Amino acid sequence: MRNERATVDSGIRAAATISKAWPYEEARKIIKRWPDGKTAKNGTAEPILFETGYGPSGLPHIGTFNEVLRTTMVRRAYEELTGNSTRLIAFSDDMDGLRKVPDNIPNPDLLAANLGKPLSRIPDPFGTHDSFAAHNNATLRSFLDRFGFDYEFVSSTDVYMAGGFDDALKQVLRHWDEILGVMLPTLRDERRLTYSPVLPVSPTTGRVLQVPVTVVDANAGTIAFTDEDGTPVTQSALGGKSKLQWKVDWAMRWVALGVDYEMAGKDLIDSTIQSGKIARILGARPPEGFSYEMFLDEKGEKISKSKGNGLTLDQWLDYGSEESLAFFAYREPRKAKSLHIGVIPRAVDDYLQFRGNYHAQPIEQQLGNPVHHIHGGKVPDSVLPLTYGLLLNLASLPGVGDKATAWKFVQRYAPGTAPDTDPELDTLIGLAVNYARDFVAPTLQRREPTDTERAALTELDAELAKLAPDTPGDIIQNLVFEIGKHHDFESLRHWFQALYETLLGSSQGPRMGSFIALYGVENTRKLIAEALSLADA
Template sequence: MHWADATAKKIIKKRQKQNPKKYLISSGITPSGHIHVGNARETLTADGIYKGLLKEGVEAELIFIADNYDPLRKVYPFLPPEYEKFVGMPLSEIPCPEGCCDSYADHFLNPFINSLDDLGINLTVYKADENYKNGLYNDAIITALNDRDKIKGVLDKYRREPLPEDWYPLNIICEKCGKLSTTKVINYNSEESTVDYECQCGHKNTVKPFDGRGKLPWRVDWPARWKIFDVVAEPMGKDHGASGGSYDTGIKISQMVYRYGAPEKIIYEWIQLKVGDKALPMSSSSGVVFAVKDWVKICHPEVLRFLLLRSKPSKHIDFNLKTLPNIVDDYDELETKYFGLKEKEGNGEELNENEKDKIRLYELCTPKIPNKLPLNIPYKFCVIVSQIAYNPETETIDMNKVIDILKRNNYEQAELLKYEENKEDYNKLKTRLYCAMNWAIEYGEKLILIDSNTAKENYNELSQKQKEWIKLFRENLKNMGNNEESYNASSIHELIYDSAKEIDLEPKEAFSASYKILLGKNYGPKLGSFLSSLDKDFVIERYAL
């Protein structure tokens, strides 16, 4: 059973006595920087559980709370120095760094929200600033102020040094400087529902701390929102779920102050971004990020779902952009198995648990399941084809050239891509080609054919045996027919080996010689497929050295 379904069953079992009308799953993020793939793990984990609940036949809802009312904590590496004046102000009240959005928070939040549809995530978005300004937290603020001794007692149990006796569980946004991290509540009048506060900027006042004037600190805000939204489960990073973390204090505050049972604890591990030989935890503040908005530039959204949902949330993931083609291969393999297993199931054959799990994983990863097995051209091959078929004058990939290349590489379905009934396959292939090309340019290797002069220089450095092979291979290549049955990847592959065998040359020496005169390297893509993708006249001319 997939972990999302198992978690959903567990939640229902624990909550069924309460007979909830709706099972609400929450996730969220503070949009202080680029929302990256590591952040997406929380939202996709929540989405997996949400879909697991729906499978069980209960009413469920998925929400996302953007903590955009949190203060800017420092001038991050990606910000100009002048943002120092905004440190301490709520993110929603700070101007956009590039002037393209309504606020600093929206600048980082909007691209993520816009990606949700592509990712197949259907949720309701709430913004903390609106929640506070619309009065959603007003009662929770009064409750926290009235029970501040209980809250302080809970927090002090997990602190080395107790909070000051005059501490209040509330931050006020200064009316003069607009900051909330530099203010201090010095008195609360329960009869008038007002607080006295002072700010480091020198401003003092007595205000009603409602409708956005005041904000609960995180360790109080979190349990308050559980009660406000009636949350039954919420994924959390391991820092929040650690012993003495905000979940442990949140449970007690939720029960003792807000009279609400805390949601199910679901901890997810960090995703580390592989940079060179090091794997570093993704962090917006440190600049170690790969933004969700950038994923769709290099790969299909369902592959990101696959990457994050195939493992339990507690399993550590190292994300290496250079190995993306392998992840796509794994997804394509799952997709092929899915359609095979569905056919087997449709024929009345019994599936084992492992086969059922594969079907379920594919369903969770693929928001829009196609009617039939798509034509999946391997991502690694798309990296090559896209660059060969790219027309720099029009800045587009020539799809007619792509289809010709595929036909020469024994993809018999390629000709069918031209017809209307195969538009779905055509569009998916086109998307994959552009993604693969973007990946190659940014994270892989550009396919650059060296000029003839450089090829000649490299040819002169080859062994006599390699030079002899190049001449022989060229002659044999010339004798091949130009039609697809003759000039194709498999035929060229055989010719490489046969020509090498004819002069008793190790095949790897033949491959190395070819790459040197084509790419200026000792390695390259599969040679048979590569040569068949190039114009035959060009290949024959290049081997005439």
């Protein structure tokens, strides 16, 4: 995913200018914003600034990764279209106060004792970092680094404490009434009573307070409020002694950092609207961006950091490739998608299929192919001899539950391949073995064939006995088709379903010709014999 800028062919640039692929459509918004490129007040060129935000109140999940990935795709598309320089900031709102204890965190009592304090000032329940935020920030950076993202990590706490937001914070104090005019109509009556754009940090407890605040001196950055123990306090709002309320903070960040593009989930549409209004009050133009739909779990519920109901990056990568995850994230960003273990096999094979088609496509189709955006235009031209689905069926069979054994079947099917010379295939086999072991093999249950199926299986066995061991899969597939036509099946689909259910123990399965060629004619005949023995029992 590394953002390696290079000279873009004029033909590619021309095609990208009219491409309907969503990263190019998003990039054209930025071009419209800065037709001649972004310039500073002194006239010098500046890079376009992309931003992604993360709240480290829980462990980062694939949804977090997804936002960085999609933003990177828009960033690349913009560079292809313009050749202009860009930057990407991964911003952590670690100055936020912890509101509730996540469900998937150890030592919950430690967090409960520190509710309300900035995430960066709460002890790490994992015991590995200086704070809870530091632990979650490190986790975020680790998986962004694993994918080779080109980004600059920025901690909200660091910027607040160093005074980097002080000027913008003073602007918030100067425009206090205007900002309240935006926010108060959006709040419930009881919330309006205590709402303040600025959240002071208590000088006694260290908690981020949700209390009414009075501006004492906007130019000096001084505010007044009542502390938790009822003591009146007048103190500076600068230098980390306060932080801004979420929607105001988002707007202030856009203004202070000069953000040009930031996407957000559909659940933040209202926040985007209000923050945009506040950014204009502060004298700046809100960034470009779009609202993407959320990932859902198997129950159709939104994935949440605090619930821990989403897949982790490591869970996906135990069973699927990095590219397959990027492929899943790329497609249909405005459509809600279920994200769970069961989607991985399809994502892997769809990615490989789109990659296999890429190099034969005209440029217009290439630019709309997800793999162009996954690989930044540098798409591998290698083609694997097997699909992930086919390997799953192989690895799910008794006696083939380990990588070394699976390789023996693969090498007979695809002579000349080997783990050391075909590392991508080796990885794919290992992933399929993992998935088959954990999710497929435990669920398989072969059923007894019906009389019609028994007759067809008997004929298939007789015909397979006539074949050479190295008969190609296409020939075997035609043979299977013809046998199905000889028997009284409602349709050929029912014949193949019978093969899956009686031989493999599953309602779905691979292209049978390819499977038999991979598993071996004699081994397949043994499966048939076992199925027929069930009918005889």
